[in-house]
Amino acid sequence: MTESDAHPGDALQLLLDERLTPERRASVEAHLLGCARCHRELDALRRVRMAVRERLPDHEVPPALSARVAAALAQDPVTTADRSSRLVRLRWVAALGLSAAAVAVLAIALTRSGGRDPIAQAAHDFSGLESGRIALQVETADPQALARYFHGRIPFAVRVFDFGGMGYRLRGGGVHRIAGRAGALFAYEDAAGQWVVCQMFPGTLSELAIGVGAEEREHDGIRFRIYRSAGLTLVFWQEGSILCVLAADGDVEAAIQLAYAKAE
């Protein structure tokens, strides 16, 4: 056996990546004690791994790509297929003995809520965005740019609110489904890291349950429905056939005033 044959070769890499058995590791380390060549090779492998891990630039995702992905998912036929299968499941419920009337009520409820109550989902979306669990499709501080993004992607005119004068900077937004309906979502953050999340989607105030914690107010001729739960305030109002909701934590009256300022 020549000296070259005895070099551990790619076992050096396995040593670096900690994939050797203790016996093989001891053998390679023993070889390294007397072989300058393998020392240099191990050093080279270590340097290159470090260079790639620490020096390679991390490119930002272009905002247009996030938007393209969101739009592609929203239009994907798999959603239609899922909805069809849900109807099939409803028929099974009927077959299992529920009355036709009960099935009709259930079907109407699903159609109206999309399987989730808008109040619960608005709260869920707020916590998801605040925690970073839900990503913004488009990141921009320019309300006009975000409004242009929604144009053609949302089947109604979207008015992106500008809360700059109230200390909230737009973070971005995206097309978002709420209660089974495609709508527009936009998020803001103030200097203290407090979030405000607004959504616009087809719907009416009358579909919202009036339960514990709900409050009705009127301001400048516009009716507002306010829900408070676990420190979060949700303010709903109607603009034509579109339901708007503003979600914010912290000061309840401040959140309501934000909604008053933007409602039309």
Next chain:
Amino acid sequence: MRYDDPDERRRQFETIALPCMRALYNTALRLTADAHDAEDGVQETYLRAFRTFDNFTPGTNAKAWLFTILYSVVINRHRRARREEGPWPVEELEARYRLLVEPPEGDLAEVEPSSVPLSTEVEAALRAVPEVFRTAVILVDVQELSYEEAARTLGCPIGTVQSRLFRGRRLLFAALAEYARRAGFLRSVQP
């Protein structure tokens, strides 16, 4: 996992898959060397992943799952589109590597310890490595997948990942050394 509610399915998918977009985009960019190809590849990856989301096992590595789809989408499309060629032939890089780890007697041509490569040099050097070896380096060293996850992504045995990674790292080292030599950190070593 089967989701009965399409809205919940969509929400779960977005929660699991969208945070990986940056890693996917960066990887696609390095595999294709073209921003438009990378964007197309990422979009197609998300669509395919969304359609097959029921096959994803919650709690497993979502990034590895998405890379498997990305690799299939980007690499197959890219290979069909064109055969790329790096700035240096593989044989030249390999000869250079041999000289670096086993220099002629009395000619210790080493990269100076202070010569930390610029990020642009690492990017360019990585691009100089042929795609089959570069992919192994990206998956294991950049995206920190295990050998097993990389093997599943590439659809090959672990031993193949190991050998591609070893060769990729060697070629990358030689390419980095060439950039260091040009920047004056390394004495000329001609193969």
